[in-house]
């Protein structure tokens with residue numbers, strides 16, 4: 016009656032992180048996790064499906080509540096050879112299905128007697144206790160392949176004594192921290208699970224392969240989302256009608272507000288899509304709103320969080336002088352970008368400083384009164400693209416690395432970022448596109464591709480760090 | 481199962497572009513769709529995907545508009561080309577009667593001009609994009625394009641919103657140009673045939689250059705190479721060439737010519753064959769080549785439309801789902817805690833029980849906390865229920881139960897506690913959650929709250945929680 020795919024029941028004492036481990040492995044942040052013992056009340060299946068076909072299935076279960084009683088029952092009815100012990104467990108489950116007292120045990124034993132492998136979770140940041148042996152004995156009676164996971168909820172480390180005890184009951188003992196586990200560790204745990212049973216090796220390998228490809232896809236989709244977003248934000252122009260000859264201060268203010276609001280809504284949407292790509296559905300963010308005014312206030316001493324320092328800007332070629340240079344070589348078909356930038360940079364000299372305070376370009380368009388328009392954007396501030404991009408990449412990397420067991424609020428600030436993440440070489444490539452967008456020009460497919468692949472590289476770096 | 485094979489065409493290209501701006505599908509849908517297709521070719525799957533989802537575009541199809549104008553424009557120009565060809569032919573062949581029709585002149589228009597235009601096409605094929613701009617200026621097409629832009633309907637289509645690259649537009653144009661030129665030559669050809677049938681035309685040749693009949697005939701024979709084998713009569717003989725040489729500045733028409741006027745008519749076969757071969761046949765080849773190159777470019781741009789690479793990636797990447805399909809009924813968590821932790825602890829109890837502690841651990845605890853009791857017993861742990869029961873039965877007075885603060889209270893403990901509370905000779909039961917030995921038995925607030933919350937479910941005056 017057991018189906019062909021491997022199943023794993025994550026079991027253990029209450030409150031030891033079973034649900035957290037399942038959430039992390041199943042990339043599901045909807046699982047209830049809480050420090051109240053007994054948070055999980057019924058078992059819940061998390062099938063990993065590839066193209067709709069189940070490859071393996073994980074079960075989150077409630078913790079043992081009356082292990083001693085169960086064990087007493089088993090011993091009382093279990094005067095049978097070891098090979099028949101599982102039948103006694105089955106009988107226990109059968110007899111107590113409607114017994115409220117053993118609800119948790121029935122829930123957790125059921126998948127196991129139906130063929131699931133056992134993943135026994137303990138908190139190895141707390142000392143070992145002999146009372147756990149009862150639980151392990153019960154599991155041993157089930158006769159299923161089994162492994163133990165050492166979770167470290169607290170700061171201390173009792174893994175050594177735990178390993179000694181667990182080693183007597185389980186073939187494999189692994190450390191896995193569901194809150195901080197990287198993708199690599201996730202895969203390594205799956206590889207361990209594959210070792211539990213020869214028949215399971217192939218399906219788990221298949222799952223790993225599919226997960227890997229899926230992971231790549233998620234990275235690609237993230238990058239293309241960010242790249243589209245950058246182009247939208249950097250080339251965005253807000254237009255509105257004005258009444259008179261000149262725009263009044265209120266009109267100007269309103270236009271700036273509208274412009275700002277749109278930029279923020281772009282960021283919001285971008286972050287939402289990225290969160291969706293990484294399957295984080297309920298992320299709370301405490302973040303500093305993208306501050307458009309402040310990215311201009313930028314002195315050599317006070318390095319902004321995401322933007323580039325003055326020096327970096329000049330090196331990148333984003334300085335005012337370099338723009339002239341950049342513009343120059345766009346004319347000669349981009350062949351001498353570097354040279355042009357160099358010359359521009361030198362000629363521009365101190366002119367580089369000017370760029371910082373050009374925030375919005377306000378322009379009045381149109382001839383006849385009543386048809387005149389006020390336009391804001393594209394943003395002229397030279398640091399703006401790096402601030403926007405820095406935030407987007409950083410947010411995306413948080414999402415990519417974030418465990419689905421985490422429930423906390425994420426912080427989107429206080430990260431010094433630019434130097435390591437975007438090398439000055441890459442910045443030059445990015446800046447080429449930024450310059451064009453700032454001027455309201457269209458960029459070509461090739462340019463966007465180059466831009467995207469540069470972002471891709473930076474993002475991979477960020478994922479490693 | 482019917483499998484319509486949609487062809488890659490300008491229409492599908494434009495439609496996909498339009499569809500992708502409003503709908504991209506989810507990875508799951510797209511992957512399942514690709515798995516349902518027999519053919520693994522990306523383009524075929526994309527076309528089938530387009531067919532399946534095109535209904536989602538509810539506004540007018542851009543392709544309909546664009547193709548309508550393209551067809552209109554093409555038929556218009558095609559027709560003009562045909563008429564132009566015909567009337568040119570008609571004009572050229574109009575035989576004044578005083579002078580024969582100059583074959584050289586005819587050859588230039590009927591063969592030379594097409595060859596020149598083919599050369600231009602060839603150059604723009606070979607030099608691709610970069611050359612295209614330069615050669616474009618040489619080509620009448622360039623100006624034609626300008627003209628098209630002035631046409632009233634051209635403004636109705638927003639050309640800028642169409643995804644064509646310059647290269648693709650070039651191929652569209654080049655391909656059509658081959659058709660127009662073909663039609664022009666066809667017009668010429670028809671005019672020739674018509675004039676031959678309805679009139680008796682004397683052909684001759686004349687040039688200012690010093691060309692003798694012999695070398696002129698060699699040139700003509702070379703041109704006739706493709707059909708010399710099959711239709712020898714369509715190769716002008718030396719005799720014919722000599723006969724039909726005339727000099728405009730000569731005082732009179734050669735009497736020979738007048739004499740042999742009927743023979744001079746033999747030229748037409750050559751002219752017809754030359755037009756058929758060079759202007760029409762070769763043009764068809766050009767048309768084939770440009771059509772092929774157009775298709776290739778279309779394929780390339782089809783695959784690089786915005787969003788297509790994402791689609792293809794999704795077609796090819798297995799869809800993995802890991803989440804549960806059933807929703808979880810979330811547990812309500814009580815927030816307020818009524819129980820108070822008693823800070824004043826007696827120095828001595830009637831009994832101290834250690835839940836899940838061993839004898840040695842109890843000794844260590846006594847040593848460290850110096851709370852005394854006559855009876856000190858480990859309970860829970862690996863004890864049997866009978867062991868525990870025997871211990872409970874002998875208890876009386878005030879008792880203290882040590883528990884591991886970090887281990888949440890299980891129902892096993894709660895059962896035990898109830899049994900203890902049921903013992904009427906026990907006056908009070910004090911639960912003392914302890915931290916680890918390493919932390920000098922100090923519990924954390926968090927752990928304590930878990931215990932307090934759990935113990936709230938027991939309603940008994942005898943029960944208290946203490947901080948030892």
Ligand SMILES: Nc1nc2c(ncn2[C@@H]2O[C@H](COP(=O)(O)OP(=O)(O)OP(=O)(O)O)[C@@H](O)[C@H]2O)c(=O)[nH]1
Pocket residue numbers: 028029030031032033034035036047048049050051052053054055056076077078166167168169192193194195
């Ligand atoms: N810091 C940290 N906390 C963890 C870790 N694993 C679990 N926790 C916390 O431990 C508590 C219990 O986690 P759960 O995953 O709900 O534990 P459980 O075993 O499913 O609990 P029950 O369903 O009640 O049996 C939660 O507050 C988690 O946030 C970890 O690796 N690190």
Ligand SMILES: [Mg+2]
Pocket residue numbers: 033034035047048054055075076077
């Ligand atoms: Mg749980």
